[in-house]
Amino acid sequence: MQTYKDLEVVDNKDGTICITNIHGFSLDKTLKSGQCFRYEQNGAICTIQSEDMITKVIQKEADKLLMIATKEEAINYWIPYLNIEDNYDKLISLIADNEFLIEAERFSRGIKIMKQKPWEALVCFIISQRNNIPKITSTVAKLCKMCGNSFEFMGKVYYTFPTPQELLEGLNKYGEQLSLGYRLPYLEYVAKEVINNRLNLEDLRKEYNQALTELESLYGVGPKVANCVALFGLGYTSAFPVDVWIQRVIDEYFNGCIDISKYGEYAGIVQQYMFFYGKHLGK
DNA sequence: GACCAGGTGTCCG
DNA sequence: CGGACACCTGGT
Numbered sequence: 001m002q003t004y005k006d007l008e009v010v011d012n013k014d015g016t017i018c019i020t021n022i023h024g025f026s027l028d029k030t031l032k033s034g035q036c037f038r039y040e041q042n043g044a045i046c047t048i049q050s051e052d053m054i055t056k057v058i059q060k061e062a063d064k065l066l067m068i069a070t071k072e073e074a075i076n077y078w079i080p081y082l083n084i085e086d087n088y089d090k091l092i093s094l095i096a097d098n099e100f101l102i103e104a105e106r107f108s109r110g111i112k113i114m115k116q117k118p119w120e121a122l123v124c125f126i127i128s129q130r131n132n133i134p135k136i137t138s139t140v141a142k143l144c145k146m147c148g149n150s151f152e153f154m155g156k157v158y159y160t161f162p163t164p165q166e167l168l169e170g171l172n173k174y175g176e177q178l179s180l181g182y183r184l185p186y187l188e189y190v191a192k193e194v195i196n197n198r199l200n201l202e203d204l205r206k207e208y209n210q211a212l213t214e215l216e217s218l219y220g221v222g223p224k225v226a227n228c229v230a231l232f233g234l235g236y237t238s239a240f241p242v243d244v245w246i247q248r249v250i251d252e253y254f255n256g257c258i259d260i261s262k263y264g265e266y267a268g269i270v271q272q273y274m275f276f277y278g279k280h281l282g283k
Numbered sequence: 284g285a286c287c288a289g290g291t292g293t294c295c296g
Numbered sequence: 297c298g299g300a301c302a303c304c305t306g307g308t
Contacts, residue, residue, distance in 0.1 A: 181304025243289040
């Protein structure tokens with residue numbers, strides 16, 4: 001995977017950071033592509049949270065972002081988180097023989113696969129099963145409010161994402177009130193696995209197939225969620241989560257089966273484009 | 284009230 | 297190993 005290396009980050013000395021020389025990144029599309037659940041958009045202003053971090057970002061122009069953060073936070077946290085520098089140009093030649101993917105790429109261009117924290121991705125995608133995006137978003141927000149810690153940012157109260165310990169305590173304390181349904185015991189299980197040191201998500205960064213096997217061995221984690229955690233939380237861009245939308249696209253435009261091996265480390269990006277475009281067509 | 288939404292565990296052949 | 301089925305919850 002290539003990256004753009006000419007990003008410029010300037011401290012405006014007023015609490016904001018200006019990021020220029022951005023290539024092929026759309027903040028709006030990236031956030032709306034269904035890979036993350038802790039953001040809100042108010043006009044052009046996007047408030048984004050991850051762990052105990054928060055920022056507000058505006059895309060001023062195609063190649064320019066304005067961000068509320070320190071320069072250190074922008075460089076070491078938010079730019080990698082949004083994965084602004086990844087370059088998917090090489091993908092174009094890999095999909096050149098497929099009309100649907102050409103269209104999907106045209107429509108989705110600007111989406112980057114974000115680099116979320118694996119713990120947060122695991123919890124969010126366990127919650128995602130058989131839920132739609134608004135429901136996932138509200139459930140995750142509720143989980144943070146009930147189990148995380150409150151803090152103030154620009155005159156408003158926000159909540160951190162719960163650590164495994166905090167999550168477990170919150171689940172025991174609030175139980176059904178979190179409206180997690182049958183996913184509650186799944187979350188309880190993974191929280192305990194991390195707390196007991198039987199599961200170390202950072203150790204799963206070594207090898208994709210091993211990571212997948214480990215993740216799928218968790219109670220409540222099947223192939224879909226495991227692939228989402230691998231793709232969005234562990235940086236395995238060859239992961240290919242198949243959900244109902246992707247399956248619909250495969251059935252309708254690929255005669256029911258797709259060979260993803262030729263996409264290699266771009267398979268995850270192909271998947272994201274198929275999802276984003278497929279949902280657009282489905283509506 | 285039925286049906287569905289970014290699945291998974293369990294049971295059965 | 298593949299297919300059927302139940303499952304919490306909130307919205308239409």
